[in-house]
Amino acid sequence: MTDQPLHRDVLAAGCHWSLEVRRGHVLRLVDVEGGANLGLLLYNPRNPLERLNLPDTLKCQHTFRLGKGHCLYSDMGRVFCSIIEDTAGWHDAACGASSRALVERRWGRLDYQAARNGMHRSGIDGFLVELGKHGLGRRDLAANVNFFSKVVADADGALRFVPGASPPGARVDLRFEMDALVVMTGAPHPLDPAGRWPARPVAWEIHPAAPPGADDACRDSRAENQRGFRNNDLYHRGCACGEAA
Amino acid sequence: MIVESALRPDDAAYRRVVGAGDYWLHPIRAGQTLRIVDLEGNQAADTLFYNLHDIADRYSAVDTIREQANVYLTAGTKLVSTGGNVLLEIVADTCGRHDTLGGACATESNTVRYAPEKKYMHACRDSYLLAVAEHDRYGLGKRDITHNINFFMNVPVTAAGGLTFEDGISAPGKYVELVARMDVLALVSNCPQLNNPCNGYNPTPIELLIWD
Numbered sequence: 386m387t388d389q390p391l392h393r394d395v396l397a398a399g400c401h402w403s404l405e406v407r408r409g410h411v412l413r414l415v416d417v418e419g420g421a422n423l424g425l426l427l428y429n430p431r432n433p434l435e436r437l438n439l440p441d442t443l444k445c446q447h448t449f450r451l452g453k454g455h456c457l458y459s460d461m462g463r464v465f466c467s468i469i470e471d472t473a474g475w476h477d478a479a480c481g482a483s484s485r486a487l488v489e490r491r492w493g494r495l496d497y498q499a500a501r502n503g504m505h506r507s508g509i510d511g512f513l514v515e516l517g518k519h520g521l522g523r524r525d526l527a528a529n530v531n532f533f534s535k536v537v538a539d540a541d542g543a544l545r546f547v548p549g550a551s552p553p554g555a556r557v558d559l560r561f562e563m564d565a566l567v568v569m570t571g572a573p574h575p576l577d578p579a580g581r582w583p584a585r586p587v588a589w590e591i592h593p594a595a596p597p598g599a600d601d602a603c604r605d606s607r608a609e610n611q612r613g614f615r616n617n618d619l620y621h622r623g624c625a626c627g628e629a630a
Numbered sequence: 631m632i633v634e635s636a637l638r639p640d641d642a643a644y645r646r647v648v649g650a651g652d653y654w655l656h657p658i659r660a661g662q663t664l665r666i667v668d669l670e671g672n673q674a675a676d677t678l679f680y681n682l683h684d685i686a687d688r689y690s691a692v693d694t695i696r697e698q699a700n701v702y703l704t705a706g707t708k709l710v711s712t713g714g715n716v717l718l719e720i721v722a723d724t725c726g727r728h729d730t731l732g733g734a735c736a737t738e739s740n741t742v743r744y745a746p747e748k749k750y751m752h753a754c755r756d757s758y759l760l761a762v763a764e765h766d767r768y769g770l771g772k773r774d775i776t777h778n779i780n781f782f783m784n785v786p787v788t789a790a791g792g793l794t795f796e797d798g799i800s801a802p803g804k805y806v807e808l809v810a811r812m813d814v815l816a817l818v819s820n821c822p823q824l825n826n827p828c829n830g831y832n833p834t835p836i837e838l839l840i841w842d
Contacts (some may be wrong), residue, residue, distance in 0.1 A: 434772050440691075440733020443793055445742045449701075449731070450791030460755075462738030475791065479701060479731065481692025484714050523686035526712055528777045538787040542702040542727075544695070575696055613742045 390590035396423070397502070399584035401511030401570045403518060405430050406591065408621075412466070412559045412567065413590040416473065416533045419553035421585035422574040423532040424482045424508045426516075427457060427465045428566040433521055435461045439478050439528040445609045449538065451476040451530060454606040456613055457559075463620055464613045465565045467603035470558035473551040477531040480544070482508025483575040492573075492582045505582055511570030519566060532557055533587075534574040546576040560594045560603070562617050633705035635722035635807045637663060637841050644840040650833030651822035653757040655765050657682055658810045658840060664718070666818070667805040667837040668725070668782045672798040672830035674821040675781040676734040676754045678774075679709060679717045682813040685770060687713040691730040691777040701787055703728040703779060709808070717814050722807035725800045729785040731793065734758065734778050735823045744825045757819035768815060780821075781806050783828045797827045 391410075395417065396402055406412050414423055429435035438460035446455055453471035456464040483491075485507040495505040509526070516525055535550035573583045597604050597614070604614045619625040639645070642665075648654045650673070658664050666675050681687035693710040695701050703709075705723040708716045733739075734754035741749045755775060762770035782800035787793060822833050 438733065438739075440731065440777050441736070441739045441742070444732045444785075444795070445739060447793050447795075448791060449787045449793045458739075458742070460736065460738065462736070462740075462742050479692060480696040481690065486714055523712065524773045528690075528692045537789070537791070538701050539789070542700045542787065544699045544701065576699075609742050612746060615746065616738070616741060 390592050392591045394589055396569060396571045396587045396589060398586050399506045399572050401515050403515035403566060403568045406561045406565050406567050408561050408563050409594050409596070410561050411469070411592040411594045412561065413592060414532055414557045415588040416551045416555040416585065417553065417588050418585045419551055419555065420549065420583060421551060421571065421587050422534045422577065423587045424512070424529045424570040424572065425532060426512060426527055426529050426568040428521070429459065430564055430566045433519065433525065433566065435459045436525070436527050437465060439530070443478060445613065446607060449479065451478050454602055456603055456610050457530070458613060462613065462616045464562045464610070464617050466559040466561045468557060469560045469603055470556065473533050473555040473557065475535040475550060476557070477534040477536045477574065480531060480536055480574065480576055482512060482529055482570065483572050484509045487575055488572070506572050508570045508572035508575070511572055512568060515568045531574050536576060544576065546574065546578060548578065562614065563620065631705045632724055632726050633722045634724060635665065637665070637807070639839060641841060642839040643842045645837065647835050647837045648818065648820045649835050650820050651752050651757065652820055653761040654816070654818040654838055655761045656816050656838070658814050658816055660810050660812050663807060663809050663841040664816065665805050665807040665839040666781055667803065667839070668800045669802065669837055670834035671800050671802040671804070673800065673834050673836055674783045674823065674828045675836050676819040676821050677779045677781055678776065678817040680774070680815040681711060681715065681717065682815045685768065685774060687711045687715060688774065688776065689717060689779065691779070694730060701731060703730055716811045718808040718810050720806060721809050725782055725804045725806060727784060727799060728806060729780040729783040730778070732780055732783065732785045732795070734819060735821065740825065748825065751824065752822040754819035754821050758817065761817055780828070795826055795828060798830065
C-alpha cells in the first residue's frame with residue numbers, strides 16, 4: 386500500500402458520514418488528536434439485509450475485543466473487511482452507540498440554535514441520518530464497532546472504559562474483502578467518562594489494497610477466517626447465496 | 631446472582647413445552663411474568679424481545695450491556711431496547727449467568743465456526759426466519775433478527791479480551807424469570823446446535839410459563 390491515498394477526508398468531531406468502499410481497497414482510519422471514537426456499521430450495497438454481525442464476528446474468532454488480525458463478518462458468513470494494521474490495539478464491540486438522551490445526561494444539551502455545528506450529536510442520530518440516505522431505518526440499526534475505544538471486562542463481567550487507550554495518530558487499516566456500505570459516526574463512546582464533550586476528529590483515507598498474499602495475517606490467523614474467506618471466494622465466483630455480479 | 635421465585639407453576643396462566651429446534655413466538659403483556667425453564671439442563675434458549683406496539687424498538691444487547699455496565703445477564707438486569715426503554719427485568723434466576731454476546735447460530739456462521747459441510751444443519755436463524763414468516767401479521771423480517779440473549783449459556787470474557795464457550799452452568803430444572811415492563815413480543819429459538827458444548831451436544835426441551 387502506498388502512502389498516497391486515492392482520497393483523504395476528515396470526519397469532523399462528532400459528525401457522521403457514509404460511503405461505499407469497494408473490494409480491494411483499504412479504508413484507513415486515523416485518530417488525529419487521540420481519544421477519538423469511530424462508530425461503524427457495514428451493509429452489502431447490493432442487498433442491505435446482509436450486514437455487519439458482531440455476535441458472529443466475536444464468536445467466530447473467540448474474541449471480545451477487535452484488533453489486528455481480526456475480520457469483521459456479515460450475518461451471511463462472509464468477511465466484509467480485515468483489520469490488517471492497527472496501532473491502537475483494542476477496539477470495543479460491546480457497548481453500542483450513544484442516544485440523544487445519553488448525550489444529554491452525560492454532557493448536557495447543546496443544540497444547533499446555540500452552538501451551530503459545534504452542537505452535541507448522538508451516535509444513534511448520526512447512524513439514522515446516514516442509513517436514511519440508503520433507504521434504511523431504525524429496524525436496520527445493528528450493533529456497531531467502536532474503533533479507538535477500549536472497554537475491558539473483569540472476572541465478574543463488570544465493564545470499565547480505559548481512557549487514553551488510543552494515542553494521537555493511532556490508525557486502523559481495514560482491507561475490504563467485498564463491497565460494503567460503510568456508515569460512520571464520530572460521536573463519543575457512550576461510556577467515555579470525560580466531563581467535557583469529548584468528540585474528536587477522525588481522518589479517513591481510501592487506498593488501493595494489495596491482495597492477500599500466500600500467508601495473510603488476517604485470513605490465516607485462524608481456521609475460521611480461512612473458511613470465511615472461502616465463503617467470500619464462492620460469493621465472488623457466483624456460487625453462493627446472493628452471489629456478486 | 632441466584633434468586634428463587636415464589637411463583638407456583640400450578641398458578642401459571644399459560645404453560646408450553648418447546649422442543650429443541652422449535653421456536654416460540656408469543657406476546658407478553660405489561661406486568662405479566664415469563665419463566666423459561668431449562669428442563670433437562672445444558673440447553674440454550676436464544677431469545678429476542680420487541681416492543682409489541684413498535685417493533686423497531688427491540689431488545690438491544692449492546693444497550694443492555696452498557697447500561698448495566700456488565701456483560702452477563704442475571705437477576706436485577708433490565709433488558710434495554712434500542713430506544714432506551716426497559717422491555718423486561720430479570721427478577722429470578724437459579725442459573726446465575728446468561729450470555730448476550732455470542733448471538734444465535736446460523737447455517738452461514740456454522741460454515742465458518744465448524745466446517746463448510748455444516749451448512750445444511752438446522753440452526754437458530756432458521757427457526758427465527760420461519761417464525762417471522764409464519765406470523766407475518768407482526769411485520770417482522772430478517773432485518774429484525776438481531777443480537778439476542780442466550781439464556782442458560784456460559785460465555786466468559788477473559789481479562790485479555792478473549793471469549794470462551796464453556797460447558798453450561800445450567801442444570802435440569804433451572805430457570806430464569808422476567809417481568810414485562812411494557813407489552814412485548816417474545817421470540818425464542820430453542821437452540822438445535824449440535825457442534826458445541828452450549829447444549830451439551832444434545833439439544834433438549836424448554837418450558838415457557840406465564841403468570842398474570
